[in-house]
Amino acid sequence: MKIFGLDFTSAPGPKKPITAAVCDLKEDLLCVHEVMKINSFAAFESFLRLPGPWVAALDFPFGLPQKLLSNLGWPETWVDYISLLSLMDKTQFEQTLIHYRENRPLGDKHHVRTTDKYAGACSPMMLQRVPVGKMFFQGAPRLLAAGVSILPCYPTDADRIVVEGYPALIVRKLIGKRGYKSDERNKQIPDKATARHDIVCGLRSPKLSNQYGVTAIELPGKLVEACIQDSTGDNLDALLCALQAAWAYTQRNNGYGIPSGSNRVEGWIVDPILLMY
Template identity: 45%
Template sequence: MLIYGIDFTSAPSRRKPLVVARGQLEGAHLTILDLVGCHDWATFEGYLRLPGPWIAALDLPFGLPAAVVAALAWPATWADYVAVAARLELSAFLALLQGYSSRQPAGQKLPRRLTDVLAQARSPLMCQRVPLARMFWQGAPRLLASGACILPCHPTEDGRFVLEGYPALVARCWLARQPYKGSRPDQREGHRLARARLLAGLTCAGLTRRYGLTLSLGESSRTVCLNDSSGDYLDALLCAVQAAWAARMSGAANAATPEQARRSLSALLPACDPNEGWIFDPALAASPGGGE
């Protein structure tokens, strides 16, 4: 089965591309075929339109916290409130979120979804440093427009499955909280050593214990991941690991029909609000076989 891991950005360009890791899953073995930088939205949307079956994990928040959606008086259903956000200019969308945050007490200005709390991830309302609100505004409407099966937010009968990934969860298995990306010159060598350690972990028995997979990574792809100080290429690879884990652990890779694959993937989800979205990773999975 084809597997995609996508490191998302709110403004793809030649300097800061959106990165796609393309892989092939055969049994428990994931082979990374290539790592490609997408410099514009048209190229990214082209990947979403590729015929299935395939499973992709994307590093962006698919949804907003339910409390925020309710406070904005938007429809509760994911497809409906994403359509509302898509009709707004970016500046107007960000102003609404900032207005909501300004009315909240200290400590509650950047609310998180349940999946963010469990993954120790940032709030989708965050606009500074990591511009997650911009990523949602750019990404979620494109996912909706693709017609793909967006789990758990917007299930369809399509054979293209799009899941939310969070590469930090994979990286923590080997690095804990040690940083592996950034632009500060005084930290460059330390970050590179951390990326080397993480890459070594991904190609050893630890990946089988944690994700039920083995990985083949060509030397050119490994070199790109090692030398990319932004970590974007490595993050795309980590998202591909999460997508492959979901495909294999659920049995979706061997499903006879898209409906069977959708049901299998959905079985990995714990009780959650589907309109907020959920990160697919063994650390957050409902399946008793999903963890170590």
């Protein structure tokens, strides 16, 4: 099975592209072939239309918190509110969130989805620091337009399947809360390179790979070096998403690792640790 892992960005370009790990899952061996750079949304849209079958994990929120939708009076089915978003431009969406937060008390300005709470992830309403709200706005409508099967929000019969990844869940298992990446040059310190080295080594441990339904990860030496040397962490995050996508595929007879009671309006992050909830 063809497996992809994508590190997403809300403004792709040559300096900060969308990064895609291209892999094959051969029985229980995850073979990583290359890391692709996707420099525009047009190229991303073409990527989503690559012939299937394949499974891809993308590291942006596929949905918004139910509480936000209810309070805004927006449709409470995923396809309907994503269709509404498709009629907005970026400024309209961001201003909607800004105005909404202005009238909220402290501690209740950024809602989280159920899966964010369990995963320790940022609110999809965040527009600064980690701008996952911008990533959601740019990503989710494009998934719908591409006709892929979006789990669990909008499953279809398409053999191009996308799930939501979150690399931090794997990173925490391997190195705890140590920092391993930064887009800011003055924060790209040797300790972070050491952390990336430790993550790559951890990915090769049987204990971790077995948790994700694979016996081993086959990673060519040049890609090992590319993951360690990439101070932004984009190559590594794409690889971690690919591992989550591979695990989801191994769980295809069990809802792709998504609990049956998950909130399809909000979406769900795929990772074995979240099965305990």
